[in-house]
Amino acid sequence: xxxxxxxxxxxxxxxxxxxxxxxxxxxxxxxxxxxxxxxxxxxxxxxxxxxxxxxxxxxxxxxxxxxxxxxxxxxxxxxxxxxxxxxxxxxxxxxxxxxxxxxxxxxxxxxxxxxxxxxxxxxxxxxxxxxxxxxxxxxxxxxxxxxxxxxxxxxxxxxxxxxxxxxxxxxxxxxxxxxxx
Amino acid sequence: xxxxxxxxxxxxxxxxxxxxxxxxxxxxxxxxxxxxxxxxxxxxxxxxxxxxxxxxxxxxxxxxxxxxxxxxxxxxxxxxxxxxxxxxxxxxxxxxxxxxxxxxxxxxxxxxxxxxxxxxxxxxxxxxxxxxxxxxxxxxxxxxxxxxxxxxxxxxxxxxxxxxxxxxxxxxxxxxxxxxx
DNA sequence: TAGACGTAGA
DNA sequence: TCTACGTCTA
Numbered sequence: 001x002x003x004x005x006x007x008x009x010x011x012x013x014x015x016x017x018x019x020x021x022x023x024x025x026x027x028x029x030x031x032x033x034x035x036x037x038x039x040x041x042x043x044x045x046x047x048x049x050x051x052x053x054x055x056x057x058x059x060x061x062x063x064x065x066x067x068x069x070x071x072x073x074x075x076x077x078x079x080x081x082x083x084x085x086x087x088x089x090x091x092x093x094x095x096x097x098x099x100x101x102x103x104x105x106x107x108x109x110x111x112x113x114x115x116x117x118x119x120x121x122x123x124x125x126x127x128x129x130x131x132x133x134x135x136x137x138x139x140x141x142x143x144x145x146x147x148x149x150x151x152x153x154x155x156x157x158x159x160x161x162x163x164x165x166x167x168x169x170x171x172x173x174x175x176x177x178x179x180x181x
Numbered sequence: 182x183x184x185x186x187x188x189x190x191x192x193x194x195x196x197x198x199x200x201x202x203x204x205x206x207x208x209x210x211x212x213x214x215x216x217x218x219x220x221x222x223x224x225x226x227x228x229x230x231x232x233x234x235x236x237x238x239x240x241x242x243x244x245x246x247x248x249x250x251x252x253x254x255x256x257x258x259x260x261x262x263x264x265x266x267x268x269x270x271x272x273x274x275x276x277x278x279x280x281x282x283x284x285x286x287x288x289x290x291x292x293x294x295x296x297x298x299x300x301x302x303x304x305x306x307x308x309x310x311x312x313x314x315x316x317x318x319x320x321x322x323x324x325x326x327x328x329x330x331x332x333x334x335x336x337x338x339x340x341x342x343x344x345x346x347x348x349x350x351x352x353x354x355x356x357x358x359x360x361x362x
Numbered sequence: 363t364a365g366a367c368g369t370a371g372a
Numbered sequence: 373t374c375t376a377c378g379t380c381t382a
Binding site for chain 3: 182183184185187207210216217218219220224282
């Protein structure tokens with residue numbers, strides 16, 4: 001039955017470098033970058049029953065303002081649930097996003113200043129003959145802030161999370177792990 | 182993007198023996214048993230624009246009478262589309278199945294006496310601690326007949342296909358390939 | 363049991 | 373573009 005062994009951990013993953021490329025979401029699970037096969041926000045429970053985010057995958061399927069941005073130093077990531085892009089396109093009745101699950105986890109990671117791994121999907125649009133895509137590990141980020149937005153098209157609330165790359169993330173991660181083993 | 186290389190061929194697959202086990206649908210694609218990642222009926226076009234079936238996967242998600250049968254010598258396989266089991270459970274408005282796509286392919290394979298590979302999913306229900314499952318390659322079959330049924334629960338038509346194991350399938354396949362290379 | 367930023371083929 | 377006997381986590 002279950003053929004995929006997933007791992008949950010906060011911070012750097014041994015053997016994985018910033019810029020490493022993957023071609024299938026399952027690979028992200030196998031190497032330990034992102035524990036969820038399909039969901040955008042990976043989570044891990046804390047000892048006191050709260051929840052933190054381990055990683056996000058920005059596949060561009062939700063409305064993340066920076067999905068097609070050239071720079072990855074700052075990411076504006078849309079919360080999960082009630083997918084506004086598909087929902088509006090398919091004329092579904094959307095509800096407000098809630099601060100639960102992955103969205104709550106990202107907020108907690110901000111409050112507790114936990115690092116979050118960021119993986120972005122890039123489309124090979126530069127080469128017209130290549131309709132494929134790849135996932136690239138962008139490194140460790142901090143959740144700098146979050147806010148609610150009302151979308152003009154759906155009239156519903158979505159959460160947005162601003163993530164900022166940690167320039168010193170390798171060093172930070174090493175020290176963080178020493179403290180938290 | 183596309184990470185899975187699928188193969189389409191009728192008949193035996195080199196290196197694969199009856200009874201071989203697999204634990205994930207993608208494996209069936211990779212080894213060449215079943216070209217479709219998700220669909221139950223694998224197809225291949227003929228030179229004159231018709232379509233044949235290469236293989237079926239009986240995962241027990243449709244209503245195949247023999248899904249939980251002990252013997253695999255005869256299979257009664259439910260046609261694809263308008264899934265009656267899920268549809269009725271979710272109270273969806275179902276339509277009649279149509280003789281297109283994989284259903285048409287299975288009919289053509291019957292008319293032209295083409296062999297069809299059969300893969301069945303088995304649940305590990307004997308061991309209460311193991312909630313997993315596996316796919317087992319059952320060998321080559323012939324489509325012996327097909328018919329339409331009206332389901333009592335949905336009131337809609339489904340196609341049923343009776344497949345019978347070819348006892349001489351290894352020999353048959355060898356001879357068939359000589360003729361058809 | 364339902365839902366999820368999945369994948370591939372028709 | 374849409375559907376499909378998927379597959380995992382919550």
